[in-house]
Amino acid sequence: MEVKIALLGCGTVGTQVARLIDEQAEDLTARAGATLKIIGIAVRDVAAPRDPSIDRSLLTDDAEAIIAQADIVIELIGGIEPARTYILSAFAHGVSVVTGNKALLAAHGPELYDAAAGADVDLYYEAAVAGAVPVVYGLRESLAGDRITAVLGIVNGTTNYILDEMTTKGLEFEDVLAEAQRLGYAEADPTADVNGHDAAAKCAILASLAFHSRVSAEDVHVHGIRDVTADDIAAATRSGYVVKLIATARRRPQGIEVHVGPTLVPLSHPLASVHGPFNAVVIEAESADRLMFYGRGAGGAPTASAVLSDVVAAASHIVGGGHAPRELIYADLPVLSPSQAISRFQVEVEVDDQVGVLTKVTGVFARHDVSISSVFQDTGHTHSADRPVCRLTVTTHAASQEDLEATIEELNDSTFVAGVNHVIRVEES
Template sequence: MNKSTESVKIALLGCGTVGTQVARLLTEQRDLLSARAGAPLELIGIAVSNLETERDGAIDRSLLTKDTSALISKADIVIELIGGIEPPRTLVREALCSGSSVVTGNKALLATHGPELYDLAEQNDVDLYYEAAVAGAVPVVYGLRESLAGDRVNAVMGIMNGTTNFILDSMTTQNMDFDEALLLAQQLGFAEADPSADVDGYDAGAKIAILASLAFHTRVSLDDVVVEGIRGVTADDIASAEAAGYVIKLIARAERHFDSRGEDGIEMSVSPTLVSKDHPLASVHGSFNAVLVEAQSADRLMFFGRGAGGAPTASAVLSDVVAAAAKRVIGGHAPREVLYGDVPVLPRSESMSSFFIKLEVIDTVGVLATLTKRFADAGVSMASVMQNKSGHIGDNHSLATTQITIITHQVRQSSIDCVIEELQNSDDVVEVLSVLKVEEN
């Protein structure tokens, strides 16, 4: 334990967008942060892969080093902001085993190797903090781990990726198609040159795995999350959703419920979802994030804010640094991982949702009755049916078609899969255009 007159030595691994802001704030706000921690905070070094890279003027170049292991060995707290699985996994293990507490914003690392790192922290009597790993400056990790420790959480859902929210919002408000909105996001710095992790849903998947582990006190990983990205969302989908009173958002969800056999389990998914316009998540625009938590006693709570960017993420990192430093000064630990046992992860077929289904069908008398019967035979109840634009196919456009949009009541995924297979094999159906989940208020 450090005395209050001794400094808490901090090593920073990585000096990218977030790392630069962390280093700047640790210098500019040193007195304020030190007062909150109860001891002087001293940034003793910044590990980088290239000492010659041009850097922000706020970076003291005398702190830069390529000798990461030597830096870790001298630190009380190690901040890992490199990203990816390796070398961060090796370096975080090294820090924990050397007796340093670790602050990380690395959701991919935690979603893949979290249990291993939690165990190492406990074995070595140090702390692992990761508020910045989910939703940037939004304090949802703290909320689940500490504020709701006295409650039972039933569901966590939300918009957890600012890039995809910006793209879908641009498609909605500026009538762009996906490629145009993605290019704009890249030009504005919201999307990487390779946007796959974001637009294919894996970034949000890693985040919901972390939150589900906290919410339901069981160990889950990214491999347990059913992930679907937004590449398939079209301008027509956006327009159809708008006509029906919805907007499309990429929703990450973790919910505990009973399966068809009455057994308790966890459902986790990331998918483009129609959100009703009176739902709190419908009004989340641009690159903002928002997370809804539904708890037994507290009811519905919403966490909203900047989900990415150097300064917002640095805010979350520094909150963890202050907490970790204070624990070293006064003693005690951050909340440990709490496990109640292994709650099974439900298969995709057992997930529950309402669905939006858009079809192009032959425009003949009785086609709607035929569709209704197919849905009824599969045990799927229709909440609404709308007919959209008409068209033609065949030689010389001889065959008239029409688009039908169906929104179902809540149903299991297995039943929807059955209906979709029937529709795809039907002579009345030209094409199944879209199948998206629906979230009502």
């Protein structure tokens, strides 16, 4: 039996997918129970230069034509349109789809899930979250018998590389970003990565899977890493932490908490040891306890590996029957507002270097029900107008974002405070 594949997109990942289908044909046939045959590769410019491994006779600018002839469509175009239109067209033709498009799933997931179910076909997206790391499969199938309480992880290799280089070499953000672009770890326009939007889309997908409720990228409170300085990194190191861009989804009694932002991770936490452009996702479950999925989250070959695992599964269902797991939204939990989020925080504040100031500062925290875990005092600094100040690094116990923001507002309005330098989340060990 032959399973016909329409490949949409021939960039870095698409090229690797086409190469691996050709090079590993015998193994893939044995695993899928059918021969996988690419019948066409849709691209915007047929005449553009391509990797020598690409059979140019397969190139076409008519995506709809090859979709109509296919058994499986692999969508690797990225973005919202025309990817959304092509996927819906595939479903209308009764064709299963494999995609790595996290932005599309985060924005239009419900529409696509419903369309796939209505057409009685599969929608696979393992490559959309963490490249070769099989976290989607883990949540949809391996942990289907457990109750997930939290999912948190490093899901953007660009930002992890930048923060790791800042930590190990003491460099500033802009210097490391330039090097990341030179090495190909960061795009020419790194906005989606460093501003946290790429991680937010992945966070929404993970939260939807983990908690059986629909979560979109717009639900995720996002703060990127542009404001992280070498001084912030050094302060974290002195406190026994590393700074990571963490995507977090937690089940709370009131609903789902989702956010992405720079976070202080204790050295004892498994995510603290994730270096360079690698990804890692920690899942906390009631019965399985804590699990970590780790590996390369980007790049042509790793992402192609995830795509092909989905292709083999989809082809197997065509041959032997069955379906991928459908979207399960039975829980329908509400998504909490950012102000309702609960976390530990670290606040660095500059205060007048006077007797009794520490008591005043702790009183502000107490008035807003923010309990203090520890205070580190660094004296001998000078603020503007030669104002002698000391820096207090205050680490809190778990508190609501709303109470913390009220605390910061009062501190900024206090005459004994020269300024609040930064506020950052603190992850539990």
